[in-house]
Amino acid sequence: MSETTKVVEGDKTKDGTFDQVKRFVARNGALLGLVLLCVVLALATPAFLTGPNILNVGIQAATVAILAFGQTFVIVSAGIDLSVGSVAAVSSMLVAYTGASMGLPGWFTILVGLLAGAVFGALSGIANAYLKLPSFIATLAMMSVARGLTLVISDGRPISTSGMVNFFGTTIVGVPVPIVMMLIMGLIAAVILNFTSAGRSMYAVGGNMEASRLSGINVHRTQIMVFLLSGVFAAVAGLVIAGRLHSAQPQAATGYEMDAIASVVIGGASLSGGKGKVSGTFIGAILLAVIRNGLNILNVSSFWQQVVIGLVIAFAVSFDTLRRKEDAH
Amino acid sequence: MMNITFKRSVRAAMAILCAGALMAGASACGGSGSSSAGGDKVALLVSTLNNPFFVDLRDGAQAEAKKLGLDLQVSDAQNDSSTQQNQAQNAQSQGAKAVIINPVDSDAAGPAVAPLLSTKLPVISVDRAVTGEEVDSHVASDNVAGGAQAADELAKAIGEKGQVLILQGTPGAASTRDRGKGFKDEIKKYPGITIAAEQTANFDRSQALDVATNLMQSKPDAVGIYAENDEMALGAVQALGAKAGTDVKVFGFDGTDDGLKQVADGKLVGTIAQQPKELGRKAVQNAAKLIKGEKVQKTEQITVKTVTKENVADFQ
Numbered sequence: 001m002s003e004t005t006k007v008v009e010g011d012k013t014k015d016g017t018f019d020q021v022k023r024f025v026a027r028n029g030a031l032l033g034l035v036l037l038c039v040v041l042a043l044a045t046p047a048f049l050t051g052p053n054i055l056n057v058g059i060q061a062a063t064v065a066i067l068a069f070g071q072t073f074v075i076v077s078a079g080i081d082l083s084v085g086s087v088a089a090v091s092s093m094l095v096a097y098t099g100a101s102m103g104l105p106g107w108f109t110i111l112v113g114l115l116a117g118a119v120f121g122a123l124s125g126i127a128n129a130y131l132k133l134p135s136f137i138a139t140l141a142m143m144s145v146a147r148g149l150t151l152v153i154s155d156g157r158p159i160s161t162s163g164m165v166n167f168f169g170t171t172i173v174g175v176p177v178p179i180v181m182m183l184i185m186g187l188i189a190a191v192i193l194n195f196t197s198a199g200r201s202m203y204a205v206g207g208n209m210e211a212s213r214l215s216g217i218n219v220h221r222t223q224i225m226v227f228l229l230s231g232v233f234a235a236v237a238g239l240v241i242a243g244r245l246h247s248a249q250p251q252a253a254t255g256y257e258m259d260a261i262a263s264v265v266i267g268g269a270s271l272s273g274g275k276g277k278v279s280g281t282f283i284g285a286i287l288l289a290v291i292r293n294g295l296n297i298l299n300v301s302s303f304w305q306q307v308v309i310g311l312v313i314a315f316a317v318s319f320d321t322l323r324r325k326e327d328a329h
Numbered sequence: 330m331m332n333i334t335f336k337r338s339v340r341a342a343m344a345i346l347c348a349g350a351l352m353a354g355a356s357a358c359g360g361s362g363s364s365s366a367g368g369d370k371v372a373l374l375v376s377t378l379n380n381p382f383f384v385d386l387r388d389g390a391q392a393e394a395k396k397l398g399l400d401l402q403v404s405d406a407q408n409d410s411s412t413q414q415n416q417a418q419n420a421q422s423q424g425a426k427a428v429i430i431n432p433v434d435s436d437a438a439g440p441a442v443a444p445l446l447s448t449k450l451p452v453i454s455v456d457r458a459v460t461g462e463e464v465d466s467h468v469a470s471d472n473v474a475g476g477a478q479a480a481d482e483l484a485k486a487i488g489e490k491g492q493v494l495i496l497q498g499t500p501g502a503a504s505t506r507d508r509g510k511g512f513k514d515e516i517k518k519y520p521g522i523t524i525a526a527e528q529t530a531n532f533d534r535s536q537a538l539d540v541a542t543n544l545m546q547s548k549p550d551a552v553g554i555y556a557e558n559d560e561m562a563l564g565a566v567q568a569l570g571a572k573a574g575t576d577v578k579v580f581g582f583d584g585t586d587d588g589l590k591q592v593a594d595g596k597l598v599g600t601i602a603q604q605p606k607e608l609g610r611k612a613v614q615n616a617a618k619l620i621k622g623e624k625v626q627k628t629e630q631i632t633v634k635t636v637t638k639e640n641v642a643d644f645q
Contacts, residue, residue, distance in 0.1 A: 249535065
């Protein structure tokens with residue numbers, strides 16, 4: 001990575017302005033797309049660029065963003081986690097169940113939820129590392145198992161959550177807690193990826209697994225770690241969903257794994273591993289939330305919404321291909 | 330040589346034993362699948378049990394089957410049409426005397442039940458119709474009438490004037506179409522009411538929370554919200570916070586436990602109570618009659634009831 005950047009910078013004097021603009025667009029595609037989208041929406045409707053609506057977008061991005069932060073660890077190390085939506089659902093359901101049916105105190109139920117996320121994540125990681133299941137398959141299986149257990153625990157019905165859990169969905173002195181949680185989890189993810197040896201191992205394993213192993217990195221431990229972290233992040237997302245709805249829903253977060261993966265990829269991570277930034281993922285998640293919010297505000301027909309969202313994802317990710325070509329020059 | 334073959338067959342036997350034990354364990358866990366062993370076997374193919382409505386439908390069917398001494402076998406298709414088709418085949422091969430199907434998808438259910446009908450096996454569709462095949466009996470709520478009832482009640486609650494928002498169900502689903510059509514046709518009778526926006530939240534509570542928040546942002550003058558199911562109505566109530574039931578009246582559809590609770594609390598103006606247990610009950614009754622060779626009604630409309638604060642106690 002760093003070598004290619006240097007080469008590109010060395011070439012700068014020879015480049016025309018057009019090339020520089022092109023390179024800037026390619027490198028910051030998602031951010032520029034987000035800004036462009038916001039400008040268009042602001043011009044299209046006065047309801048978009050208002051204080052309350054900006055907070056709304058933040059709240060609505062929070063769940064997917066937290067899932068996507070966890071997903072970033074996995075994608076950076078060349079894996080994929082399809083189970084995040086289901087793990088969010090099962091851990092929030094365990095929180096609600098231990099609270100409502102077993103009468104355990106709120107703080108304890110939250111610990112149970114986080115622990116459940118860690119265990120489900122670690123199991124996917126173990127299946128990936130030791131049973132040599134491709135992560136796509138391991139987490140596809142976990143997606144089904146976790147959703148099934150959610151239904152078993154809940155008997156298919158929503159369960160109310162305690163006040164302690166509902167705190168995660170409230171607004172404290174004008175600051176929505178989901179947004180705070182999103183920022184905290186983003187910060188934690190950024191610190192782990194950028195400033196710890198575990199984070200560096202994730203980039204190394206994603207970049208070249210064999211070379212990492214030979215250079216003494218514990219690849220198995222790294223693989224388990226990324227899925228464990230993804231599971232914990234999913235559990236936190238589950239808390240936010242449950243807090244916002246004052247209940248754990250059996251079908252909560254269905255399909256959110258796709259939004260989470262899309263956020264990470266829109267943010268510039270490569271699905272072949274070794275590349276990705278938490279800040280990019282954050283922009284990706286906000287972009288998706290802005291699109292959904294904008295389509296609602298403009299009252300776009302529900303039939304067209306899915307088309308629009310699909311096109312935006314394809315468009316945003318095509319920047320990634322363009323950027324990789326630029327880097328290869 | 331002998332030894333190896335012997336070992337191999339022991340291992341195979343062990344594997345079969347383990348598999349058998351697993352399956353026995355699984356069926357013991359899912360013991361709710363069959364209620365009594367004695368009577369005629371009836372298969373109930375449910376679209377999904379990942380929704381309280383269909384769980385209630387199953388409960389009603391099971392209770393009635395127990396009363397009539399039928400052996401009711403419940404299969405959950407988990408919203409997958411091809412799974413449901415397999416389950417229909419299995420029901421026939423396992424000797425069911427009648428099949429009750431709650432289609433995942435009306436169109437896809439046609440080819441699934443065609444082979445059953447061709448062998449004169451009684452088929453009853455419940456909640457959703459089967460397209461392209463003539464089943465022996467269809468038991469369903471009247472969704473169009475329910476939508477109209479909701480329109481009248483919501484109009485009354487907002488003083489017959491102002492803007493209303495519609496939270497639509499899954500785009501393309503029959504229930505979305507019928508509930509929307511019933512509501513929109515009826516609301517035309519009130520010249521003071523306009524539909525300011527209609528957006529889908531896919532029958533989902535958390536999506537409705539976001540969509541309703543966004544719509545209130547773009548249409549802050551709205552005084553009423555019609556949600557095509559209770560889950561979305563509850564999401565809207567959450568989005569409105571203190572405004573729910575005071576500045577903005579929300580009306581749901583389904584009459585789920587959570588929905589009824591909010592009606593009692595005044596957060597929801599009302600809901601249309603479908604009677605999922607009644608749907609299940611009637612379907613099993615008709616199955617029993619068909620097995621005995623008795624005549625049943627081709628279409629059995631289960632009435633839907635308008636629930637408001639006044640009569641909510643009757644439904645809880």
